[in-house]
Amino acid sequence: xxxxxxxxxxxxxxxxxxxxxxxxxxxxxxxxxxxxxxxxxxxxxxxxxxxxxxxxxxxxxxxxxxxxxxxxxxxxxxxxxxxxxxxxxxxxxxxxxxxxxxxxxxxxxxxxxxxxxxxxxxxxxxxxxxxxxxxxxxxxxxxxxxxxxxxxxxxxxxxxxxxxxxxxxxxxxxxxxxxxxxxxxxxxxxxxxxxxxxxxxxxxxxxxxxxxxxxxxxxxxxxxxxxxxxxxxxxxxxxxxxxxxxxxxxxxxxxxxxxxxxxxxxxxxxxxxxxxxxxxxxxxxxxxxxxxxxxxxxxxxxxxxx
Amino acid sequence: xxxxxxxxxxxxxxxxxxxxxxxxxxxxxxxxxxxxxxxxxxxxxxxxxxxxxxxxxxxxxxxxxxxxxxxxxxxxxxxxxxxxxxxxxxxxxxxxxxxxxxxxxxxxxxxxxxxxxxxxxxxxxxxxxxxxxxxxxxxxxxxxxxxxxxxxxxxxxxxxxxxxxxxxxxxxxxxxxxxxxxxxxxxxxxxxxxxxxxxxxxxxxxxxxxxxxxxxxxxxxxxxxxxxxxxxxxxxxxxxxxxxxxxxxxxxxxxxxxxxxxxxxxxxxxxxxxxxxxxxxxxxxxxxxxxxxxxxxx
Numbered sequence: 001x002x003x004x005x006x007x008x009x010x011x012x013x014x015x016x017x018x019x020x021x022x023x024x025x026x027x028x029x030x031x032x033x034x035x036x037x038x039x040x041x042x043x044x045x046x047x048x049x050x051x052x053x054x055x056x057x058x059x060x061x062x063x064x065x066x067x068x069x070x071x072x073x074x075x076x077x078x079x080x081x082x083x084x085x086x087x088x089x090x091x092x093x094x095x096x097x098x099x100x101x102x103x104x105x106x107x108x109x110x111x112x113x114x115x116x117x118x119x120x121x122x123x124x125x126x127x128x129x130x131x132x133x134x135x136x137x138x139x140x141x142x143x144x145x146x147x148x149x150x151x152x153x154x155x156x157x158x159x160x161x162x163x164x165x166x167x168x169x170x171x172x173x174x175x176x177x178x179x180x181x182x183x184x185x186x187x188x189x190x191x192x193x194x195x196x197x198x199x200x201x202x203x204x205x206x207x208x209x210x211x212x213x214x215x216x217x218x219x220x221x222x223x224x225x226x227x228x229x230x231x232x233x234x235x236x237x238x239x240x241x242x243x244x245x246x247x248x249x250x251x252x253x254x255x256x257x258x259x260x261x262x263x264x265x266x267x268x269x270x271x272x273x274x275x276x277x278x279x280x281x282x283x284x285x286x287x288x289x290x291x292x293x294x295x296x297x298x299x300x301x302x303x304x305x306x
Numbered sequence: 307x308x309x310x311x312x313x314x315x316x317x318x319x320x321x322x323x324x325x326x327x328x329x330x331x332x333x334x335x336x337x338x339x340x341x342x343x344x345x346x347x348x349x350x351x352x353x354x355x356x357x358x359x360x361x362x363x364x365x366x367x368x369x370x371x372x373x374x375x376x377x378x379x380x381x382x383x384x385x386x387x388x389x390x391x392x393x394x395x396x397x398x399x400x401x402x403x404x405x406x407x408x409x410x411x412x413x414x415x416x417x418x419x420x421x422x423x424x425x426x427x428x429x430x431x432x433x434x435x436x437x438x439x440x441x442x443x444x445x446x447x448x449x450x451x452x453x454x455x456x457x458x459x460x461x462x463x464x465x466x467x468x469x470x471x472x473x474x475x476x477x478x479x480x481x482x483x484x485x486x487x488x489x490x491x492x493x494x495x496x497x498x499x500x501x502x503x504x505x506x507x508x509x510x511x512x513x514x515x516x517x518x519x520x521x522x523x524x525x526x527x528x529x530x531x532x533x534x535x536x537x538x539x540x541x542x543x544x545x546x547x548x549x550x551x552x553x554x555x556x557x558x559x560x561x562x563x564x565x566x567x568x569x570x571x572x573x574x575x576x577x578x579x580x581x582x583x584x585x586x587x588x589x590x591x592x593x594x595x596x597x598x599x600x601x602x603x604x
Contacts, residue, residue: 117337
């Protein structure tokens with residue numbers, strides 16, 4: 001026992017420079033990751049600026065009770081889930097289809113050009129993309145409505161101000177930014193499929209479509225599974241920067257999600273404790289989702305995240 | 307060799323052609339919105355408002371740019387963005403390296419405990435409010451440290467770098483250690499030069515993140531001389547949302563005066579996006595490499 005302790009100390013001294021390197025890192029995690037976790041206790045208090053986190057009075061589950069009893073809570077929870085489900089259902093398959101198409105391109109220069117163009121939106125800020133999107137969809141000046149009015153003779157559509165159209169615009173903008181970028185992992189997985197499989201299939205007379213279906217798709221199955229599982233883990237997390245730039249007062253009934261609600265009500269109206277309760281709810285659900293989804297991945301025989 | 311049915315061949319040719327055309331359309335769709343703002347920025351306000359701008363500038367002029375340059379505020383914002391991006395990325399890379407190198411050494415005692423300590427912060431994330439209160443109580447409001455300090459490193463990127471370092475052969479380090487090199491020396495002179503590809507990829511990820519971010523700036527920076535480009539744009543775009551809201555309430559006259567003209571907004575967007583477009587061809591291959599290394603779990 002004593003021997004073990006002394007080797008431990010010995011090796012600690014030997015590696016002291018490594019620990020020294022880690023010192024600022026550990027400090028960072030304590031101050032900026034763990035301290036805010038402690039700060040979550042204001043969800044159980046009536047936080048007052050003057051009294052600070054520890055001086056404010058405890059109120060138990062008061063804020064949670066008013067949270068679960070409010071219409072707002074169910075509205076933002078519903079919106080968060082709905083927007084996520086839309087993005088998942090319509091957005092998840094797009095990069096797979098794009099990768100399948102790209103994988104069939106034999107002309108290298110064409111493939112590279114297409115890829116470069118498809119990756120591009122990923123590098124542009126949501127502020128800019130949002131600005132462009134709003135401009136294009138504008139009922140009076142946007143190109144989309146100009147075409148609708150002049151070519152199809154339809155009344156202009158208020159895409160960004162109409163509760164029925166806003167979720168569509170939101171989903172499409174998300175796909176537009178990330179679909180091309182999402183192809184990278186699938187293309188890499190496709191590149192590692194044994195070419196002999198395709199040769200054999202060709203000799204058996206399989207068409208391109210059949211080869212895709214019977215060789216390419218099964219070949220990237222585990223990549224699809226992992227990415228799908230990862231995506232499921234963030235069901236309560238709607239991109240804050242995307243939503244904030246695209247939303248406006250007239251569509252708040254469908255566009256207000258947990259994070260934008262916390263920002264608006266919490267910071268702008270200063271109801272800190274109430275919105276911290278909401279944030280804590282979100283963190284807990286996300287935590288449970290990620291952990292159980294990881295369990296599930298491993299149960300299916302795939303390598304989990306940890 | 308096998309003989310192909312001629313009808314089959316015709317079909318597969320048609321399929322290939324359709325594939326090429328479809329991909330071409332998709333890439334144009336990815337590019338068009340950008341093209342649209344560029345074209346708008348060179349068109350007259352009248353033409354934009356009348357919805358006449360689509361593929362080429364209408365009533366070509368550079369008025370919007372001239373007015374932005376006259377204003378001068380945009381240059382301040384641009385300078386701020388550059389400072390935020392450069393310093394932020396530098397801090398990120400230093401901290402990421404300081405975390406990744408020791409944690410990639412299997413001999414490090416307490417390594418598993420430290421990894422758990424870090425991974426937990428990935429799983430349980432804290433909300434906006436506690437973070438805001440923390441930054442505020444540290445007295446960081448209206449200082450770029452409010453942006454830099456809470457984002458000193460991204461745990462995900464750190465793990466990417468750690469994975470890369472674990473893939474380097476141990477013998478290199480061992481022989482250096484036998485020659486009497488200490489940990490710092492091994493890191494700086496031996497490990498880091500081997501990490502160039504991943505360092506490039508990660509610093510680009512960080513830099514683009516800084517360049518594009520606006521929410522934290524919105525939270526922590528209220529002084530107008532400290533505002534960044536993205537925040538300026540956010541405010542311009544917010545005006546449009548406000549005007550959508552006020553439409554039909556009879557206050558259009560007031561709003562028309564306050565509203566930033568579409569052409570100027572387009573020009574500001576073009577200015578903000580140009581650096582990324584210029585660097586893009588050079589960045590692209592590093593990014594892809596970074597994503598691929600990141601996807602290989604260690």
